[in-house]
């Protein structure tokens with residue numbers, strides 16, 4: 241009878257056990273030893289233990305809030321279709337990319353086998369009309385950039401170069417024939433694109449100082465020069481090359497096809513950010529390109545700038561994604577990591593960091609959300625996009641550095657993800673117009689004076 245009572249009490253006790261939590265506890269304590277001790281308790285001791293655990297279980301009913309960087313519930317503003325796409329991309333990133341992100345970043349290699357899976361999401365060229373593209377609002381493109389960067393900024397950059405800069409150049413500056421040839425297969429990611437504008441000697445000043453030249457000789461063009469930092473260029477099927485026409489001094493765009501014998505693309509090694517992205521130094525030596533592969537509607541740098549205006553907004557969303565990924569990882573960590581016998585999330589100074597991160601995230605979200613609305617209404621200007629790019633890339637730097645800080649030493653270990661976000665935020669800060677250049681664009685718009693030198 242005594243034994244029966246004891247079994248009944250232990251069964252009752254078991255009901256209060258959260259087995260997921262037990263799994264975690266068993267990593268820290270010697271459970272078999274404790275179970276053995278429980279078996280040796282007398283009736284009164286067992287009742288006392290039960291009372292204690294039941295009270296703890298009741299307190300445990302105060303569940304910790306979910307980890308979610310969308311504090312003002314911007315997701316509620318999405319249509320059901322947009323929300324479904326967002327969740328589809330999120331699920332892909334969390335299940336397919338999260339487990340491999342650090343590995344490929346560390347090896348500085350690109351996971352080529354994810355391309356068909358990414359293609360299956362049907363998110364390439366999401367805002368373009370026709371050519372197999374979904375023709376959705378720019379807001380959707382922003383949400384996708386955020387979701388990709390929230391897990392891996394490298395994948396988001398690879399995608400932005402292909403779907404935004406390369407497809408966008410063809411969509412905005414290509415002839416109908418060129419669009420028909422390239423966009424449907426790029427939409428399905430059967431052909432991958434790259435975008436070559438920056439040069440070894442000319443970055444910020446590329447609008448007026450491009451050194452790569454093109455010259456019309458008969459039915460073809462001859463290009464000479466170098467392009468630096470060109471993402472995806474080591475394996476891309478088509479690279480958009482911008483060059484200065486020596487005849488009229490204007491920028492022209494070209495479709496450089498993989499296999500052209502007159503160029504080489506060398507991988508840039510030893511990057512401390514976006515290591516998964518394959519950036520190349522391209523050398524063009526008397527590189528011959530037929531007139532039919534010149535972007536027919538790119539006649540000056542103003543046309544190049546149209547592409548950059550469209551994609552710069554996406555970079556601001558990407559910065560938000562990077563910051564959100566770091567914040568969510570850090571918040572999770574602070575709830576688990578214990579010091580002085582408590583989760584560090586209970587410390588006031590830690591909470592202060594978390595709240596400042598969240599405030600930055602929330603301000604960024606409001607800004608990019610409105611930016612996409614302007615874009616969807618056809619009201620987006622260069623200065624709108626530049627202001628968002630400046631603000632978001634600065635705030636992201638602040639968020640990732642606080643995320644790293646609350647993680648102590650583990651903040652610099654790749655396996656905790658935040659270190660990767662810290663490094664990748666540096667690339668976001670510099671590409672698609674540095675802080676200075678985007679500030680000058682906004683400064684010119686608000687003062688009426690150009691401070692460009």
Ligand SMILES: Cc1cc2nc3c(=O)[nH]c(=O)nc-3n(C[C@H](O)[C@H](O)[C@H](O)COP(=O)(O)OP(=O)(O)OC[C@H]3O[C@@H](n4cnc5c(N)ncnc54)[C@H](O)[C@@H]3O)c2cc1C
Pocket residue numbers: 401435436437438442443444445468469470471513514519667670671672673674675676677692693
């Ligand atoms: C990871 C990565 C990926 C990239 N991918 C691509 C790509 O796919 N395709 C592509 O074409 N390019 C790409 N870029 C190039 C990128 O756009 C350039 O790095 C960027 O435009 C800055 O040019 P820069 O590096 O030559 O810096 P610089 O122009 O040399 O600038 C150096 C510093 O001087 C400042 N500065 C320059 N001019 C002024 C001024 N007038 N007033 C005040 N300050 C000034 C800058 O703000 C910066 O702080 C990539 C870069 C990186 C880092």
